[in-house]
Amino acid sequence: MLSIQHLSIVFGSTRILQSITFQARPGKILGIIGPNGAGKTTLLRAISGLIPIDKGELSYANHSLLKMPAEARARLIASVPQATALPPAFSVRDVVMLGRTPYMNWMGQPSMRDNEIVNTAMRQTHTEKLADRRLDELSAGEQQRILLARALAQSTPVLLMDEPTSHLDLRYQIELLDLTRNLVQQEKKTALLVLHDLNLASRYADGILLLNMGKLAAFGLPQDVLRAEILSEVYQIPIQINHHHKKPHIFPK
Amino acid sequence: MKSLVRALLISLVLLVVSIGLSLAVGSVKIPLATTLQGLFNPGQTQVDPIVLSIVWDLRLPRTILLLLVGAALAGSGCAYQGLFRNPLADPYLIGAASGAGLGAVLAITVRWPASTLGYLTIPAAGFLGAILTVAAVFSIARVGKSSPITTLILAGVAVSSFATALTSLLLINASGELRRALVWLVGGSTMSGWQPVWGALPYILIGLGSLLTMGHALNVLQFGDDQARQLGLRVNIVRLWIIVAATLTTAAAVAFTGIIGFVGLIIPHVMRTLAGGDYRRLLPLSIMGGAIFLLLADILARTLLAPQELPVGILTALAGAPFFLFILRKSKQPFW
Numbered sequence: 001m002l003s004i005q006h007l008s009i010v011f012g013s014t015r016i017l018q019s020i021t022f023q024a025r026p027g028k029i030l031g032i033i034g035p036n037g038a039g040k041t042t043l044l045r046a047i048s049g050l051i052p053i054d055k056g057e058l059s060y061a062n063h064s065l066l067k068m069p070a071e072a073r074a075r076l077i078a079s080v081p082q083a084t085a086l087p088p089a090f091s092v093r094d095v096v097m098l099g100r101t102p103y104m105n106w107m108g109q110p111s112m113r114d115n116e117i118v119n120t121a122m123r124q125t126h127t128e129k130l131a132d133r134r135l136d137e138l139s140a141g142e143q144q145r146i147l148l149a150r151a152l153a154q155s156t157p158v159l160l161m162d163e164p165t166s167h168l169d170l171r172y173q174i175e176l177l178d179l180t181r182n183l184v185q186q187e188k189k190t191a192l193l194v195l196h197d198l199n200l201a202s203r204y205a206d207g208i209l210l211l212n213m214g215k216l217a218a219f220g221l222p223q224d225v226l227r228a229e230i231l232s233e234v235y236q237i238p239i240q241i242n243h244h245h246k247k248p249h250i251f252p253k
Numbered sequence: 254m255k256s257l258v259r260a261l262l263i264s265l266v267l268l269v270v271s272i273g274l275s276l277a278v279g280s281v282k283i284p285l286a287t288t289l290q291g292l293f294n295p296g297q298t299q300v301d302p303i304v305l306s307i308v309w310d311l312r313l314p315r316t317i318l319l320l321l322v323g324a325a326l327a328g329s330g331c332a333y334q335g336l337f338r339n340p341l342a343d344p345y346l347i348g349a350a351s352g353a354g355l356g357a358v359l360a361i362t363v364r365w366p367a368s369t370l371g372y373l374t375i376p377a378a379g380f381l382g383a384i385l386t387v388a389a390v391f392s393i394a395r396v397g398k399s400s401p402i403t404t405l406i407l408a409g410v411a412v413s414s415f416a417t418a419l420t421s422l423l424l425i426n427a428s429g430e431l432r433r434a435l436v437w438l439v440g441g442s443t444m445s446g447w448q449p450v451w452g453a454l455p456y457i458l459i460g461l462g463s464l465l466t467m468g469h470a471l472n473v474l475q476f477g478d479d480q481a482r483q484l485g486l487r488v489n490i491v492r493l494w495i496i497v498a499a500t501l502t503t504a505a506a507v508a509f510t511g512i513i514g515f516v517g518l519i520i521p522h523v524m525r526t527l528a529g530g531d532y533r534r535l536l537p538l539s540i541m542g543g544a545i546f547l548l549l550a551d552i553l554a555r556t557l558l559a560p561q562e563l564p565v566g567i568l569t570a571l572a573g574a575p576f577f578l579f580i581l582r583k584s585k586q587p588f589w
Binding site: 045048049050069070071072073074075077078079081085086087088089090091094098099101102104106107108150154 | 338466467468469470472473475476477479480482483484485486487488525529530531533
């Protein structure tokens with residue numbers, strides 16, 4: 001279980017995150033939502049070890065993540081970044097193989113096992129046919145799937161995604177999130193997804209964490225967090241909720 | 254991997270041919286057969302001892318030195334382009350050339366007595382100048398625990414300009430030594446004999462060897478520092494390792510031949526158009542390509558206006574620029 005205790009981050013005199021505490025469970029998607037500047041991306045960056053934290057504790061299965069060297073952390077936590085500004089001249093298979101970096105020596109010579117894991121990751125993300133293509137020949141949706149495959153190749157129990165759908169069209173958004181949900185359930189991964197689109201969060205997340213101005217505004221099941229009075233206050237616009245197949249459906253009034 | 258072996262074999266053949274040409278060509282014409290005989294059968298008496306001396310004491314050490322320097326410049330240029338993720342990066346980007354220039358010109362203008370020791374002060378000063386400048390740039394650019402790439406490049410440019418200005422100041426005040434200093438600055442002061450070969454060899458071998466282990470790390474770094482960390486790479490250590498290795502390599506090259514431009518910039522790009530962006534392939538191929546290119550440029554430098562010799566640094570740009578532009582024009586896909 002991924003456990004975040006009293007996490008606080010200060011940049012200069014600004015508090016970016018204030019005493020955030022929550023836990024995330026295997027096999028479930030935890031959707032992280034909130035207005036711009038609420039601290040969503042900072043939270044993911046802190047968990048993946050990119051920025052130092054000022055107070056609090058981060059742990060996975062009772063092992064503290066804070067003092068862990070980069071490669072040990074990368075064997076527990078994989079991140080799927082947005083597919084922007086990727087180096088063009090790499091083959092798809094080489095990119096997925098980079099997911100094995102925390103298990104390789106400096107020379108990066110893949111073992112049999114590395115090859116098998118990469119094959120599995122590519123099969124799971126339906127990217128085997130792209131193996132020899134160059135990254136810059138692919139569509140945005142395909143590139144995002146490649147980055148998901150790379151994260152799967154890291155064989156980590158925790159998966160972090162920062163707005164993976166933000167520059168994808170509707171079809172690719174749904175494809176990617178369907179795929180992610182299936183993988184999270186099959187592989188019992190603990191997934192944290194930052195999502196801007198509240199309706200996608202409602203559709204895919206098993207739990208929702210709502211951040212506002214660096215504080216945890218609400219944390220719970222989608223139907224308990226995605227409520228008109230809570231969201232109206234945080235986003236500061238009138239919001240109406242309809243229920244569709246038992247899932248909250250969010251409209252600005 | 255199969256394609257890498259094939260590419261390395263092709264470049265090895267080209268390298269051997271270039272070495273042969275470099276040994277055979279010069280102001281004294283020696284037939285290839287005689288050269289080979291002189292090289293592999295020096296005990297045989299048919300070979301004129303003067304010819305033997307030209308091959309053994311002049312051409313062979315010069316060939317080996319230039320081969321090493323070409324490999325050093327292209328290898329470290331390739332590593333810097335990968336490290337800084339910048340197609341304009343070359344071995345001199347963060348101050349190695351301007352620092353070496355300042356050191357060497359300083360040594361030339363203070364006019365040490367022209368003893369052997371005095372002669373060796375120039376490469377030593379160039380070597381020290383390069384290393385001190387890069388170390389200064391690296392420590393100035395530190396923010397907290399790491400040195401952000403753009404800060405490094407900007408600090409490099411600023412410190413380089415400063416060192417270059419100091420060099421110009423020295424040159425304006427220097428009277429008789431001006432020509433010697435200028436020749437050094439355009440890469441025309443290749444020293445003769447075996448001494449520079451033994452001086453440069455350990456640094457270049459160790460430096461290039463270290464860089465060759467960094468191919469995978471450079472591949473990971475192409476995705477940016479954040480993703481590299483998330484993939485488990487110890488970015489700060491890797492960056493320091495590459496900078497130290499590339500700087501030692503470059504400094505050793507600059508010390509014994511002066512500042513030879515363009516090799517470290519274009520050879521990695523040429524290899525990138527031929528072999529793609531994978532640094533595990535790009536590094537060894539750039540090293541081979543740099544050695545071949547500099548040998549060929551030196552052959553031209555020795556023969557074009559023979560018996561006068563042109564500084565090889567001028568030739569690398571004169572011959573290299575059109576060649577590179579041709580490759581750039583022909584390349585069908587964006588290679589950066």
